[in-house]
Amino acid sequence: MDKLEYTALGQTISHCVLPNGLNVYVDVRPEYGKQFAFFATRYGGMDVRFRGEDGEWLDTPAGVAHFLEHKTFDTEDGNALQRMAANGTDPNAFTSSSMTGYFFDGVRGLEDDLRTLLSFVSVPWFTPESVAKEQGIIGQEIRMCEDDPNDEAYYRLLEAMYIDHPVRTRVAGTVESIAHITADTLYQCHQAFYRPSNMVLCVAGNVDPQRVADIAQEVVQGTSAPAAVVDHGAQEPEHVGERYTCRTMPVSIPLFALGFKGTPAARGEGLRQRLVAELVCDILFSPSAPLYNRLYEQGLLNSSFSSFYTSAPGCAWMMAAGESRDPERVRDEVLKEAARLGAEGIDRRLWDRLKKAAYGAMVRHLNSMEDTCIELAEAHFDGEDYLSFPQCFQSIERADGEALLRTWCVEGRTALSVISPEE
Amino acid sequence: MLQHWKRLADGVELAVSRTDKFKTGLLSVTLTIPLDADTATAGALIPEVLGRGSRNHPDMERLSSAADELYGASLGPVVRQRGESQCVSFLCSFIDDRYALDGSAVLEPAAGLMGEVLLDPVLQDGVFRQGYVELEGANLADRIHARMNDKRSWAIFRLIQEMCEGERYAVDKLGDAEQAQAMTPEKLWASYRSLLSNAKVTFYYGGAAQPERVEDAVRQSFAPLLSGRSAPVRCQVEARPRGPVRTVTDSMDVTQGKLAMGFRTGGITMGSGDYPALMVCNALYGGSANSKLFVNVRERLSLCYYASSALDKIKGLMVVSSGVEPAQFDRAQEAILNQLDAVQRGDFTQDELVAAARTVANGLRGRLDSQGQVEDDQLTRLLFRTGGEGEDLIRSVESVTADQVVQVAKELRLDTIYRLMGKEGACCG
CATH class of the missing domain: 3.30.830.10 (Metalloenzyme, LuxS/M16 peptidase-like)
Known part of the structure; x- marks a missing residue:
């Protein structure tokens, strides 16, 4: 395996591409008691329309990637969840808009658990009975999400920002949409996207990288054929579809999600755009920056507040979410400050300080094997080198932040989603 | 470390x-x-x-x-x-x-x-x-x-x-x-x-x-x-419920109901000799992905979206938490109690026992990989002068027997049931 050295971070990553097209990354950590393995496919809630084997476009129901994630644990001789639980290992999975990831952390028997993980994910087994039963379980999960005001604010924001891009599709779908899923649908989607060339395996812990690669080569079936072509909708305009959306729910004070629709980064520019966008989030929303303090002093924001940058193929946005008695005023103040900073420039000392803090936060993040593996997988799919962030920080200038403020943080690209208390 | x-x-x-x-x-x-x-x-x-x-x-x-x-x-x-x-x-x-x-x-x-x-x-x-x-x-x-x-x-x-x-x-x-x-x-x-x-x-x-x-x-x-002070750290443990089982119901505008059930552990807390057995018992019953609640109540009967149990090791409590269709409250509650009954009767396999003990042991080992969790555990240990050293506790957990699990399971007594329902007419009937 190749060794990728990141001396500034004291980190070494072993990497190889298997003959079947699967990329394997191993982060050896001798002092850790646990091992973490993450096996992911570049397939998520937004990949609903794709070209099938026969060349015909296929429209699948919203929520199918997430449904597939649940059913992937089923195997011909039972359920992988229980099989791994017998080792005391607790496997789990998540589906985002653009990725489905399966993972476990285990203490011993890594090889056994790793084989199980690789096998149940890559070998499909679905029956009409198990699909019907899962419709009940996922229906409950969907209802639970629909009761969650934060989830609701988030999806309503995406629906407002995006006009055509399928990122506005709810990852879990709806009770209605998942009723159309059959075992055949699941087989079609599995075949289209669960191909080694469309997947990545990241392992961290006290492990032998070569053993990991050998097991993956042995267990993961399939050829290096590329994944299905996905339709992500017409070219998305720069402006948002709707600037404001609001509904009531049982919450104590209004919740909001404020979004700025960005421009997707060119291939190879993703990490850089992310660092710049995260710094812009800090410039606007960090407790050490003036705007947040002003809003906090005025009682317009409280400490349950966060901001972040997200990207997926064909889309990118910044978002701030929290609680406020007056979300519309928060939005207006943010736009005003962004315009001022875009015109007058960002204070040099503030910029340097936030850069230093952002670097430190990313170093801290590496303590977690889980976070590191997931970052490596995302970066792999995006064609980025995540652990090069120290060098990337050095190449970022204030002008980059100012340009982003001027182009993204403007009225036409801003949407506000509010959940307000019932009367 | x-x-x-x-x-x-x-x-x-x-x-x-x-x-x-x-x-x-x-x-x-x-x-x-x-x-x-x-x-x-x-x-x-x-x-x-x-x-x-x-x-x-x-x-x-x-x-x-x-x-x-x-x-x-x-x-x-x-x-x-x-x-x-x-x-x-x-x-x-x-x-x-x-x-x-x-x-x-x-x-x-x-x-x-x-x-x-x-x-x-x-x-x-x-x-x-x-x-x-x-x-x-x-x-x-x-x-x-x-x-x-x-x-x-x-x-x-x-x-x-x-x-x-x-x-x-x-x-x-x-x-x-x-x-x-x-x-x-x-x-x-x-x-x-x-x-x-x-x-x-x-x-x-x-x-x-x-x-x-x-x-x-x-x-x-x-x-x-850094000046001396005397600050007692205590916790009053109620070994048993004070009366018959109480049921409390609230309603809110929700589509999915919540059912939570609280048990007293008969006075077993993290300082007790029985505590490792209680941890395994909890994992077997509702604290892991192959627990009785997960496998039977969630997966087999599809009565809940989630159903799990957790301990408060200081106060001596076990809480079952689940999300259920409002129309299924009675069935879910019955199924949850039936599973506890099964543990109390010793109706579980050696494989279930081993898996539960491994889950607990892995969980304890895994906490050592997180600086925040180590801090949290050390604080508890320092305050209560107990809680066992990592490896000792792990060894005790791994040697828990089926009989010990049955014994501690029999100590568990249901105290209170809490139901959160949708508002009238807001849910299916």
Whole structure:
């Protein structure tokens, strides 16, 4: 395996591409008691329309990637969840808009658990009975999400920002949409996207990288054929579809999600755009920056507040979410400050300080094997080198932040989603 | 990881976990007082007000800037409940000196900043700033009200309130919303002075620095806290329910109902010889992915979206938490109790037992890979002088027998059932 050295971070990553097209990354950590393995496919809630084997476009129901994630644990001789639980290992999975990831952390028997993980994910087994039963379980999960005001604010924001891009599709779908899923649908989607060339395996812990690669080569079936072509909708305009959306729910004070629709980064520019966008989030929303303090002093924001940058193929946005008695005023103040900073420039000392803090936060993040593996997988799919962030920080200038403020943080690209208390 | 412990004065101690494993250091200071309805609000509010500014860095912008300069050290207040104590902490996580771009030390200035925030607040007329107290009081009240936003934890919170009514344990560690809003700078200042002189003080550091260096930094930055004090840390354990099983029902505008059930463990807590068996019993019953609740109630019967059990090892409680279709409440409740009955009858396989013990052991080992979880465990150990050393406890867990599990399962007694239903007409019938 190749060794990728990141001396500034004291980190070494072993990497190889298997003959079947699967990329394997191993982060050896001798002092850790646990091992973490993450096996992911570049397939998520937004990949609903794709070209099938026969060349015909296929429209699948919203929520199918997430449904597939649940059913992937089923195997011909039972359920992988229980099989791994017998080792005391607790496997789990998540589906985002653009990725489905399966993972476990285990203490011993890594090889056994790793084989199980690789096998149940890559070998499909679905029956009409198990699909019907899962419709009940996922229906409950969907209802639970629909009761969650934060989830609701988030999806309503995406629906407002995006006009055509399928990122506005709810990852879990709806009770209605998942009723159309059959075992055949699941087989079609599995075949289209669960191909080694469309997947990545990241392992961290006290492990032998070569053993990991050998097991993956042995267990993961399939050829290096590329994944299905996905339709992500017409070219998305720069402006948002709707600037404001609001509904009531049982919450104590209004919740909001404020979004700025960005421009997707060119291939190879993703990490850089992310660092710049995260710094812009800090410039606007960090407790050490003036705007947040002003809003906090005025009682317009409280400490349950966060901001972040997200990207997926064909889309990118910044978002701030929290609680406020007056979300519309928060939005207006943010736009005003962004315009001022875009015109007058960002204070040099503030910029340097936030850069230093952002670097430190990313170093801290590496303590977690889980976070590191997931970052490596995302970066792999995006064609980025995540652990090069120290060098990337050095190449970022204030002008980059100012340009982003001027182009993204403007009225036409801003949407506000509010959940307000019932009367 | 090497553990060091030192008493700095009566009721003041320092624990250090020395390791190169992490890229960061974690320093915490914790002031522990009995959980009490009269003082809880102040206990929760004090660190928030302190976090607004010190004499040197009198507002959030300047204080956060100082933390940014330490490579984005995260310095924040945390209020925790440990049994019937309220633990008021500041935690600071910062990159290890090895990764500082200019090669400077980060531990000492980080300790300095924490000491400054805790002991040298910005004042107005000799007490806390009025504006800070008012705003943080309002924010705390909002947080207390916001508990209802997450229905899953709200159901557990309501269950505990009902089940432990009259016990200190039921006092909200965040205090009371009305008290928070009515707090004055003078009253809060008096509570702060009392907290500083009476609370038990626990310092903890995990990271690459040597214990001597940590001790020096602590002595340097927290000198006023190093005087002796006597602060008892206790927890009243009710071994059995006080009466017949109670059922409490609330309604809210929700589509999915919540069912929470509280059990007493017959007085078994983390200090008990039976505690390893209780941990395995909980994992077998509802605390893992191959537990009886998960496999039967969730997967086989599809009665719940989630159904799991958890222990409070200090208070001696087990809580089952589940999300159910409102129309299925009775069936779900029956199924959950049937599964407990099965454990009590010894109706489980050797494989289930082994898997449960492994789950618990893996969980205990895994906590050592997280600096934050190590801190949390060390605090519990230091406060209650028990909880077992990692490897010893793991060995005990791995040798638990089926009989022992049956014995502790028989000690579990249902105390209170809490149901959160949709409003009338809002759900299916």
